[in-house]
Amino acid sequence: MRCSECPLRRRQLFHAMSAREVAMIGRMKREHLGVAAGKDIIREGGHGQELYTLYEGWALRYHRLQDGSRQILDVLLPGDTVGMTSVLLGQSAHSVQALTTASFCVLDGRVLPELFKKSPELALALTRTWFADLRRGDLRATMLGRMNAAERVGYFLIEIYDRLRQRGMARGGVSPCPLRGIDVADAVGLSRVHVMRALKELRNEELLDRERGNLIIPDFARLAAFTGYSSGLRVGKRAIL
Amino acid sequence: MRCSECPLRRRQLFHAMSAREVAMIGRMKREHLGVAAGKDIIREGGHGQELYTLYEGWALRYHRLQDGSRQILDVLLPGDTVGMTSVLLGQSAHSVQALTTASFCVLDGRVLPELFKKSPELALALTRTWFADLRRGDLRATMLGRMNAAERVGYFLIEIYDRLRQRGMARGGVSPCPLRGIDVADAVGLSRVHVMRALKELRNEELLDRERGNLIIPDFARLAAFTGYSSGLRVGKRAIL
DNA sequence: CGTAATCTTGACCAACGTCAATGTTCGTGG
């Protein structure tokens, strides 16, 4: 797969790049990596100098505590990049694992200083994307700190639906969702059983349903109001590596 | 206050810059802003194009929900910069308020693209700092999602102590801490009363105490072990704007 | 068609929230 022919880059959501920029990223590319569901590609404490752009499938960025419990920090969707902390800070504080069968573009992170030098515009576009993700993280922290079970679950899932919609991977209130109960639980800070109770509540209120690996949101605006989610804060284009 | 004479920049923790870089930042500087305790300098939804570097005092970055409850997203200490989301994304999703009497360097954020162009090294150093903060945020999310009351409070406070220590503003297990019970509660996702109970537990275990606006940590390593905090992941120098 | 994974349910328990009364600290003005 050549970067210049990458179909992911053509999607609406992503920042249009000059041929020169795409070529520069193409030169960073090392390999296209296929990964089986459940397998880790980045491990906490690792020192890798690679950047991974998720090309296809879903992945989870997570942190594991001494007692074995897991906090999911973010769900990665096609076009999302991980590995920057390891490249920039020398060590990764989180693991990343494929949730489904997935494939990644693997880039050489050591070229990053050169990229900053040769294309400040691209560096700035990337920075914008990072800050957009940071803002998403802030809102998720608010969810963890201040919401009850049903709101947390609803917020977490509507956010994912919205991100998929922006990528053209969901519409009409339906999207694929390979997350299991335990994954949702580990993301929103609840037990699996209680997540199931919250999902039942949301289903009874006709705010949200899950069916055979699909997420169903009958009325986006109503769920958004219930969870305090604002698709608002208009999403700019995302820079993709 | 000239940037070239700024005593903050001289502290160990901060990235040494070339005279040229300092001069460039100096040219971005608009004013030195004094703020009374409790006053907001950035408001959620605002469109300001200013960057604020906290010079003296403490500040809080927070998000307020419809029901009036507040989630504190981060505590800002001298040398920390805020306002980037507003500059880069056009709108701020959080507010920032002075916790104590404080002063800020106000910079013109519109110059940022120029800064990226003229000094890619500085841009990269800033990016490193942003990712270090992002990692801190990830760990705080883990705290919110997976820890019990005493661990949350201990984690939150030891992190602050550690950041102050890095800045040379705390040592020997004692540091100033103007945070009130309600501030801790709003940061760790608990009620004020329950935070007080957790503090009592920590005091009984001789892990942590508060006394007249001071934080006392008799045995850093023991509290770190209790809360799962790792000062580890060695802190690089921080770039300061 | 059978097995493993996941979901569902109910009973019970622990953690945390809420309320309200009391105590303490700190800043202010006399």
Added chain:
DNA sequence: CCACGAACATTGACGTTGGTCAAGATTACG
């Protein structure tokens, strides 16, 4: 230096939310 008030901390009683356990139902997949 003292008296006062406001803000903040402390405590106990009690209610609510979410966790845990375990058994049974359903679904996915070979």
